[in-house]
């Protein structure tokens with residue numbers, strides 16, 4: 001068991017869904033004395049303060065991170081390298097820095113350029129919803145979900161202690177922690193997250209493009225299966241643009257596998273090969289069973305997604 | 311407004327998810343005096359009777375439909391043509407026959423071969439879950455969902471009255487009724503239901519095929535988006551095999567559109583065209599908004615899929 005840890009002051013850079021969920025979770029579990037939000041948008045900070053997600057807001061990164069012993073990067077992946085550069089002078093000695101980005105290779109590269117006095121532990125909590133902004137955050141988002149850590153190749157004791165603190169933080173907000181290297185993370189998540197999102201975005205686009213089927217019909221008959229795709233296709237366009245730009249190679253690799261498999265299905269339909277279709281379709285049930293058994297999904301009509309308290 | 315209608319005796323052929331949901335809904339709304347289940351499997355009939363879905367069960371189709379003024383075909387699409395042939399002698403004069411199959415062209419062809427004394431109105435309630443069997447049925451499944459009718463080209467008065475009765479039945483169980491021709495139905499549903507299912511089945515297969523990512527990892531990190539696909543990929547393999555065999559042309563057509571769109575996305579990723587990705591991804595939010603506004607989905611974390619009463 002990893003010990004839960006406690007921080008004096010956490011600076012959340014990017015007070016969106018994930019940043020504010022972590023803020024809420026840390027507050028609820030008593031893991032920090034103070035929470036400062038850092039965001040370019042004053043309006044976002046004001047809203048986040050009003051609903052009690054942060055204690056104070058700062059548009060200046062330098063001011064916002066000064067005094068923080070934990071700094072959380074929860075912006076889209078594409079700006080993390082710039083934020084990292086700004087932190088190299090601004091962050092306090094010995095500060096633990098984590099990010100929550102969906103891609104780890106690119107973040108790890110930026111993190112490795114930081115001075116040794118700062119301890120950046122790249123993290124990815126595999127949990128989320130299709131919503132954005134501070135209002136979307138809720139304290140239980142990370143409970144029973146996995147958080148993957150991809151520590152830098154550094155074996156000095158302060159860094160090793162920082163990795164332990166990062167593990168303790170995630171365990172403290174209810175997540176299960178896994179450690180792996182960034183390249184493996186990026187391939188595994190290309191399979192379980194990036195490709196599914198790409199496919200959902202693509203399907204939604206293609207559906208709206210069949211001229212002889214009206215837009216209104218796509219909406220009316222969406223309960224036939226289509227609506228399940230629209231949930232994840234409603235995710236933030238900028239966040240996802242950054243994911244695909246940052247994880248290009250792995251995404252293209254798994255996309256190649258998908259296209260092969262799709263060609264096989266297409267052929268089975270064209271040749272009316274019922275046996276091949278039935279066999280391929282039968283895999284779905286067993287995989288879903290395994291996911292439900294692993295507690296990563298519920299078999300209830302509502303998927304267990306009850307309204308969450310902030 | 312269509313008037314709700316009342317039947318003396320309904321025979322449900324195929325007491326699965328859809329058949330038993332219709333039985334439950336008709337009973338709850340007082341639309342029939344008696345419900346007979348017809349299924350090849352005595353065990354299914356016994357279970358359905360025990361939980362109160364049917365009044366009595368019959369393994370013989372001839373006996374089961376005798377005396378019924380409404381006959382519902384709720385088997386997989388592939389056996390409907392055989393069931394139809396059996397009905398041509400067995401069904402009572404003037405009986406209204408409906409089906410609930412996900413493809414209409416093939417069913418309409420079988421229906422057109424029936425004698426004029428029988429009135430077959432092909433129907434497709436666009437509502438369902440990934441579960442099967444009598445236990446999966448619930449009375450509110452059709453509420454606020456669309457039911458598409460594709461009547462035969464017959465303009466005798468008794469048939470026109472039968473179409474009205476079919477409309478009244480679906481309105482009576484809470485659905486909104488739409489009438490169109492079978493070919494248009496098959497294309498529209500290829501877009502909103504058949505293609506999404508094919509893609510989900512394919513993705514689930516492809517995910518399990520990337521050797522360097524372990525099966526266990528696919529399950530652990532499924533909360534990143536993958537699990538949303540596994541719900542519809544857990545649907546009945548036989549039902550779906552039959553759908554793709556019966557709606558081959560329309561499915562291949564929309565699959566072609568999807569593949570084109572996917573190639574465009576792949577190219578944008580390969581060339582790091584962030585603008586193209588962002589623009590394509592932005593369509594998702596607006597379409598989902600429209601689906602939520604149309605009442606076909608809920609914006610709640612649980613999708614509004616609360617536990618339903620039988």
Ligand SMILES: NC(=O)c1ccc[n+]([C@@H]2O[C@H](COP(=O)([O-])OP(=O)(O)OC[C@H]3O[C@@H](n4cnc5c(N)ncnc54)[C@H](OP(=O)(O)O)[C@@H]3O)[C@@H](O)[C@H]2O)c1
Pocket residue numbers: 013014015016017018019038039040041044074075076077079100101102103124125126127128129130131132133134236239243
């Ligand atoms: N959503 C998910 O399901 C999920 C799951 C796991 C990990 N992640 C990762 O979590 C991170 C945040 O995603 P999210 O879903 O929380 O997105 P979000 O709700 O859109 O939040 C992103 C926040 O970052 C802010 N931001 C953008 N550029 C910034 C900059 N240069 N400096 C400071 N703040 C900036 C945004 O501010 P403005 O509103 O003012 O633009 C916004 O408050 C991403 O890296 C994503 O890959 C997301």
Ligand SMILES: NC(=O)c1ccc[n+]([C@@H]2O[C@H](COP(=O)([O-])OP(=O)(O)OC[C@H]3O[C@@H](n4cnc5c(N)ncnc54)[C@H](OP(=O)(O)O)[C@@H]3O)[C@@H](O)[C@H]2O)c1
Pocket residue numbers: 323324325326327328329348349350351354384385386387389410411412413434435436437438439440441442443444546549553
């Ligand atoms: N599931 C959906 O989301 C959905 C939505 C709209 C329409 N539909 C359509 O509804 C129909 C039924 O689907 P479902 O989801 O209700 O499937 P289901 O739960 O598997 O039920 C199908 C039933 O048909 C029975 N059956 C199979 N072959 C038969 C035969 N030759 N004679 C008599 N009964 C037979 C099965 O009996 P055994 O159990 O004994 O094999 C089972 O009880 C399909 O045509 C499907 O396309 C489904």
